[in-house]
Amino acid sequence: MDKIADYKNLVPNLERQELDTALNGSTSPQVYGQLLAIYLLINDLPNAKLLWKRMPDDIKVGNADIQAVWSVGVKLFQRQLDDIYALVDQYEWPGHLKNIMNCIKLSTQERMLNLISKAYSSIRMKEMAILLGYTDEETVAKVTSMGWRYEAETGYIFPAKLSPADESASGSFDHLMTKLTEYVAFLEN
Incomplete structure (x- = not known):
């Protein structure tokens, strides 16, 4: 995913903005929101937690977008994948967060596909649909497009290594x- 690398390159700039504005006043919620979302995207959960802790309370409480990003982060920490997908899909993200949040969803799905490929010789289609946040039909279409085998009679998917x-x-x-x-x-x- 090239977008992840592009977003990762924004981190030093956003961190610098946070430091510069912290000396002169308050950092904007947009900077905090983007930085928090990018930390989650690049799976830098320790820095996401630290950012949340140092973020001023008035910004955490007074900004619904930042609260929504943090809700996704909490679900990532807890590995509640189906909740992550639902939160990303259901919230109306502002322009500066929309693409980042969609990338979080797609990269989480991609990580799950890689993990399933490595860890399972077979998995129930219903379980895989939950892990990916797909409907049953979308799951079957995705895995067959990847060359994985699906047996409709048994309901099992056989991942290819x-x-x-x-x-x-x-x-x-x-x-x-x-x-x-x-x-x-x-x-x-």
Whole structure:
């Protein structure tokens, strides 16, 4: 997902805006909202929590958009995927958050597909529909388009394993170790 990389590149700029305006007054709710949403998008949950804690109470309480982004974040922390999809779809997001929130939904679905591919040799179609936030028909269409096998008689889906190229794109061991190292370094400082 190229959009995720584009949004990730915005983080330093938004963090700088937060710091600059914190010295001179109050940061705008738009900056806080975008930064919080992007942290959730790039799966940087520790920084999302820290941003929420340092955000002024009047902005947290007085801004429905930021509360809605945080609600999605809470569901991400709790791994309540079906609630994430519902929250993203049901809320009327403002222009500065709409694309980011849709990317959160799509990237969560993509992560679930990768996880299912790695962890399951078979899964009930109904369970997979919940994990992806799809209807039964959308689930069957998605998995068959990916080359996975669906048996209508049993209601089971048989995921195909990812190719090595797909696996490296979804997150290599080196990439995961780098993220872990960065997280530990962050905690130590």
